[in-house]
Amino acid sequence: MYENxxxxxxxxxxxxxxxxxSLKFAQIFDKYxxxxxxxCAIAAxxxxxxxxYITKLANDNxxxxxxxxxxxxxxxxxxxxxxxxxxxxxxxAKKEDKSEFVFYRRKTAAMSLGxxxxxxxxxxxxxxxxxxxxxxxxxxxxxxxxxxIFKFAKQNDILVAYDPNYSDKISTPEEAREYFDEISEYIxxxxxxxxxxxxxxxxxxxxxxxxxxxxxxxxxxxxxxxHKNGIHVLSLGxxxxxxxxxxxxxxxxxxxxAYNGGFLNYFLKGYDSLKSAKLxxxxxxxxxxxxxAIKSIPKKCEIEKLYSEIYE
Numbered sequence: 001m002y003e004n005x006x007x008x009x010x011x012x013x014x015x016x017x018x019x020x021x022s023l024k025f026a027q028i029f030d031k032y033x034x035x036x037x038x039x040c041a042i043a044a045x046x047x048x049x050x051x052x053y054i055t056k057l058a059n060d061n062x063x064x065x066x067x068x069x070x071x072x073x074x075x076x077x078x079x080x081x082x083x084x085x086x087x088x089x090x091x092x093a094k095k096e097d098k099s100e101f102v103f104y105r106r107k108t109a110a111m112s113l114g115x116x117x118x119x120x121x122x123x124x125x126x127x128x129x130x131x132x133x134x135x136x137x138x139x140x141x142x143x144x145x146x147x148x149i150f151k152f153a154k155q156n157d158i159l160v161a162y163d164p165n166y167s168d169k170i171s172t173p174e175e176a177r178e179y180f181d182e183i184s185e186y187i188x189x190x191x192x193x194x195x196x197x198x199x200x201x202x203x204x205x206x207x208x209x210x211x212x213x214x215x216x217x218x219x220x221x222x223x224x225x226x227h228k229n230g231i232h233v234l235s236l237g238x239x240x241x242x243x244x245x246x247x248x249x250x251x252x253x254x255x256x257x258a259y260n261g262g263f264l265n266y267f268l269k270g271y272d273s274l275k276s277a278k279l280x281x282x283x284x285x286x287x288x289x290x291x292x293a294i295k296s297i298p299k300k301c302e303i304e305k306l307y308s309e310i311y312e
Contacts, residue, residue, distance in 0.1 A: 043261025254293025
């Protein structure tokens, strides 16, 4: 078990099978792993942080592969509980220059994660905890885990970071608002996009309105991705905007979660919110040039090299 971790994320680890052609014609798939909060943790790790992961993993044919892969990344897996059942799996492919997804994730092991599985002394050793609305949607017991960990973190001066990560295939806007409302008082840093998140939570895509609502909720740092435009960062009253940079896109799967991990890594290391956002943007540019949500996340040296080329 690691001590004094930078980031602890809560979520669901999935097996990823990816190809750079369509599912219709694909003959060979690359095996890797995915999951939104796991993607955030690995992005933070590869950027230079220490990270731990809380989930439940099924002792199926993929279990040993997943644990070995996460251990090799340096991810602290000491709080992962094993159980009977199955792990989730998804396919990601390319169809007419768009990503094509097929998920198989009904009654997965991660959905059975409960409050009795949590060691709160472990949480106390972290600088930041992170989860998403997608994670909250897994089950009522996981939703309780997120709420109680966030509450505990707030009481112990640990930063709380959150991304609604709204999808109408998983939740309704009403459910997304419930997820947000029950943990909003604990959030210090929020990530969201205007394409789906802000519309579901606040019924607006206006940056000024979104920022005002988040400030009213007591959230000190917000990172808002404006569709096709750029990233707005509000932190401690300072407003900044970073336009998107044109680049080739091979696969955008998981880019927002990877961005979040990069931002948290640099922010926790004392960088201001603007530089943290630019470094995270450099990470995401590199990430979308490869296939796979986590497989394509770059290392720290690559991120900082691109940052210096773009922003300095």
